[in-house]
Every structure is written in structure tokens, then in C-alpha cells.
Amino acid sequence: MELFVINRHGEEKPEITKEEEKEKLDKILKRVERKKQQRIRQREREKEKRRTLKPEEKPQTDPQIDSQEYEPTEEPRTKVQKPAEPNVDLSSFTILGATTSTKKTKANRVLPQWLTNPAVISSDLQTLTAKVSKMKQLDKSIRNQLKSNGIKYFFPVQAEVIPYLLQSQKETDIMFPRDICVSAPTGSGKTLAFVLPVIQALKKHTTRKIRALVLLPTQDLAEQVFKSFKQYTQDTALEVGLITGKHLFTIEQKQLGYVSPSFGYVSKIDVLVCTAGRLVGHLKSTEGFTLSSLEFLIIDEADRVLETVQDDWLYHLEKHISRVQNRKVLNLCTLQKQRSPQKLLFSATLTQDPEKIEKLSLFQPKLFSCVVDSNHAEDSGGKYTTPHELTEKYVLCSKDLKPLVLYTFIKREGLTKTIVFTHSVETTHRLKILLQGLFKSKLKVEEVSSSLRGKSRDGLIASFTKGEIDVLICTDFLARGIDLAGVRCVVSYSAPKYLKTYIHRVGRTARAGESGLAVTLVHNEQLTAFKTLLKKEIDEVKVDEEELETLGKKYKKALSKLKETVGKEEKEGRNSVILKKKAVKKRKTKVNQAKSAE
């Protein structure tokens, strides 16, 4: 039982003699002295080690802390002391939770050979040398078409890519054509660089089958490319189709082809322009629809399309192509037909991420680019090129005064044909009402955003192109690829967060060799981030604060008008956000209706 007796109060303390007490104290003092000596030796070793290190190997520490060497104090310590560190070399161990960090040397990105050695394209659209009439590889009828559209010289990207594609198509009997990636500035004529050689290559066929598939990220862009194909196929027997979801699914199915009892699926289309989502819809649900004869797979705005995971389009497309092409019996005749379609990727901001490109399983890819050294382009700020004719500026202003600064800037510069980009549908709507209140009838201000659909959106864009609208306020849905003639200025009312957004926004002006101005409104907190994003110096434009002060009354009036209008719209359920939700709902119902009709 003694084992379980707890001596709580220590009534029976063992007796300790004075000698024993002295002996114990001596032991403790000796131990303290030994530890002190150990600490001193340890510190001296560390000092010695630091002295022998090369400067670049020294751990980076705050100089202020470094200069205040820790002095051991002789005062008695009241706190519990840490045990002395054992005298072992810990440099080869990773100490979990250790606060010391050494600066790691930056790992250099190593890109595949084909990405680092592009065929360099000039981005100069002022001194053109490639005459249309001299490019004999291109059919006379196409050259005549170009001339009648006022094109006498090819832009550099066209002068490089068109002959390359024509040649590679000629050689398909002896070798599979290489896939190509083209990275050239906005407005440099990339569309014709693929439209013309594809038309020429497909003209020879006498049967109708989908032989070229063009993928785009949005309906509007697909429509634009469709129009280009239409324009240059006028004198040919080629048929171009467009499937983007703008029309009912069943209508699109009828446009694509039909199933004949004797011939199976009969295609009505040679070149199909589409968005990824709708393509997957037809691959899954349209009876007989096949890409078994595909010769070209073109992805315009490729970086954007590759970011789209909608409906897992790439997986379905690859699965379909490999299934339909592997079905044939392998012999000398079918070998030629078994080749995968030649893939052509285009963008002003083509991804240099090999992992993303890898997803497309490109065959011996060849890169055409205006950026000479892709490996160091990111560091030097030259990742993407902007047109030479573009003047870039920024205005530093406070957040609250942005609408007034924009108004003053447009008025002072006498700007018309100006696109203003904001970050949301709501800001677009509010800014339009505010600017309308400020400009009154002096300038016509309108808005387009994804909340507006179909004809009204097309109508507004057409009016802007004709010059009937002076300032068009919009969201980023209009930032990519859209080719609007004669835009004088692009204003980024909301500073872009990403370089790609900036490049595409400013690319709506200074197209096809014309000059243009791009202005970004930046508030103080955004300035550093904006400059880091651009990685280059651009000029600041000042807007006089005094000038703004005189506008106080006018601004107040416009603000109360804005409040009144928005309030009214909310009451009537016409608010832009509500409208957008309605539009999305309507679109979903349309798709569901089409699916249930099958």
C-alpha cells in the first residue's frame, strides 16, 4: 500500500546537512560555468564560420539586427534558461520551424527548343514589302479578291505564315505537316494569315466534308471570323458554317448536314467556325456529325480558348478525332488520310507555358513570333508586343474623381470613337448614365455589355463603327479580337489586373498600321502594381485639379440624375444586373428547350 501513499504536504522532509547543501550548490555553479563556456565557444565558432563565407553565400539578414551583436549579461537570470545547444554541426539537417532563411537563386526557365527559336516576324506595319501580286503561290482569284478589298501588300505575319502553310500543304504527300503557333500583336492581320491558305488548300476538293474547324472563345469573334471566310470564299464552291449557340440547336443541326438513307451523313459545310461549348453539343448529340476528314484545326485567341474548360471541349474533340480517324484499315491508301489535322494556333498573347501547349499534343510545332527571345522576354518586359503605332499613357487620379477625370480628359482632347473599359456590367451602366448627364447632347455615350444580347448589341456596335456613337462604354467581353474600324482611343477606366487584359484592351485601337491612344486611369494604390504589370515606362498625363473643382455643381447634378435613374430601374426591374441574370436564364432555357426537342 505504501506505493500509493502520496506525500502531499511533505510533513516528513528528509534532513539535509550543511555539507551536502554546499556540495550541491558547487555542482550547480560548475554546471552553469561549463554552459557559459560552451556558449562562448559556440558563438566564436559561428563568427569564424561567417567570416570564411563568401559574400553571396551569407544569409540575408536585416542590417540593423546584424549590427547589434548580442552581449551576454552577467546579471542573474530569473527566467528559465534554454539548455545549451549540443556541439554538433546541423548544417546538413533541415530544422523544422527554423526562422533563418537563405535566399534561393532563381531557377531559370528552360523552354523547349521550338519555343525559344521562333521564326521572327517583324511588327512594323509601315514599311510593307510583300506585294500581294508577287505571291504567286496564292491563287489568282484570291489575289484579285484581296485587291478588290483594298489590300495591296501583305502584313509581315501574313507574308511569313501564308507561304509556309501553302508549302506545307503541298508536301503532305511526303511528310505530315508541322503544327504552327503564331504570336503577333493585336491588329496585325492574323485572321487572313489562316483564312487564305485554308481556303486555297480546300478549294481542290470535290466532295463536301468538314475539313477545317475554327474555334473561337466568343460568339462575336466567331461571327467576325465567319464573315472573313465568307468574304474570301465568294468565288469558290466552299461552304462556311457558323455554330455558336446564337440560334436554336435544331436550326444549327439542319445547317450542318443531314442523314441520307443511301449515303449516310451528308455534310453541307466545308469550313466550320464555332465556339467550344456548341461544338461539344453537336459532337454529342447531332446524329452523324463527324470530323473524320478534318485537315485543319485552327484555334484563334488560342490562349483564351485553352483556358476554357467549358464542357471539357478538348477532351471530347480529341476523343472524337482519334476515334473517327483510327477506324480506317491501315494500308498505303489510308495512311495518308490518317494524318491528324494540322493545328494552327493564333494569339497576340500566346501562352509560353509548355504545359498548357502540351495539352494540344502538337506535332513538331513551329513558332512564328514577334518576340525574339522567349526565354528572357518575361524579365525584359517584352513578353508580348504592342503595335508600334500605339501611344500608351496613364492618368493618376483619386478613386472618387475618376468619372470627372474621364469626362475632363475626353473633353480636353476632343475625343470621339473612344472605347472605355470597365470591370463590371454595373460600373459600365452607371458610368454611361453619369457621362450622359455630364456631356448632355455634346457627345453620344452608349454602353455594351454581355447583358445586352443579339441585335441590340450588334446595332450599337455598328452605330459606333459608323461614328454615330462617340464614347462606347463596355466590359472586357469586347476586349479580345473584335475588329472595329478607326477606334481613336481606348480608356481603361478600371485598371487591368492582368497583362493579357491590358494588351487586348489597348489592341482595339492602333490596328492595321493606324495610330491610336491608350489611356489607363490609375489611383494611387494601384500605381506600383500597374507599373510592375507593364514592365516598361509610359508617360503620365495630368488632368488639372482646378479644372475639376469648377465642375462641382455639374457633377452633383449628374450624380443625382444617376441615383434617380438607377432607383427607377430597380423599381421597374430593369437594373443591368437583373437584366444580365434574365439574359443568362433565357439562354439556359433556350438550350434546355433545344435538348428536350431532340
Ligand SMILES: Nc1ncnc2c1ncn2[C@@H]1O[C@H](COP(=O)(O)OP(=O)(O)OP(=O)(O)O)[C@@H](O)[C@H]1O
Ligand atoms: N494586308 C493587309 N492590309 C491592310 N489591312 C489589313 C491587311 N490584313 C488585315 N488587314 C486589316 O487589319 C485589321 C486587323 O486584322 P485582324 O483582325 O486579322 O488582326 P488580328 O491580328 O487578328 O488582331 P487581334 O489580335 O486583335 O485579333 C482588319 O481590319 C483587317 O481587315
